[in-house]
Amino acid sequence: MRTHEDRNRIISHLKGDVLRHIVTLKMLQLYGDAIEFRFVQGTGGWALLSLLPVVMSDFDRQTYPEAKFVVLVDGTSQASKLDLLENLPAGRLVIKSYDASVTRFALGRLGARKVRSFRSFTLPPAGPVEAAPAGVIESEALVPEIIQMFSHNGYLEAELAIHFAAGARWYAIQDGVRKISAGFVFRNFDLVWEIGGLFTVPGFRRQGHARKIVAAALNHLVAQKLVPRYQVRADNLESIRLAESTGLQPFLQMDHLLTH
Secondary structure: OOOHHHHHHHHHHHHHHOOOOHHHHHHHHHHHHHOEEEEEEEOOEEEEEEEEEHHHOHHHHHHOOOOOEEEEEEEOOHHHHHHHHOOOOOOOEEEEEOOHHHHHHHHHOOOOEEEEEEEEEEOOOOOOOOOOOOOOEEEOOOOHHHHHHHHOOOOOHHHHHHHHHOOOEEEEEEEOOEEEEEEEEEEEEOOEEEEEEEEEOOOOOOOOHHHHHHHHHHHHHHHOOOEEEEEEEOOOHHHHHHHHHOOOEEEEEEEEEEOO
């Protein structure tokens, strides 16, 4: 991205639909200086191709070590998006797509294969929220026991420290003095806050603890006039049922496509 004006123009377009573009906005916030952007705009709309070196992202470096770039395509012009995909860099790529036409192009023209999918949920604007459940404790202090619990879902201590320094809050259920289930909320982008890290100790699962954690988190976010986002792998049916049981509704599916 060449100038501050270019950056602001791209952010302005993406913020026209924050939830649809949440992955690119978050990536821009975290890795802006490392991303190569290709932006076009015309009478038919706009399109943006974002290229992030895989080595910059902990998740992508661990999940796709053989890939060179993460590729995201956003915009309102289908033709322009596909034109941008015609000129991708050489090497193995991870294309993250919520757009059916981009997915079809990657699977067909680029010979990519779908390796995983994620579904994102949020609350409808006027959706009801159940009362905060009893027995859930919460804190903004990042303590070793919580760090250990969230590490089971791939969160590194350094990453957690950044989130909690920016206002993240954890929720937990205890059995005596031991925490047996926990999750946390953290700022994703602007007013969108993520519910993540859900972990329940084996032996205490399937007892409704995780659902209470999510319900408590939703109560906090709604009270603060924040927008919740809950992301889950598309094949994790148990977690999807949990989301739906708390009133969360799907708004986006992101497919990860790996080129050869």
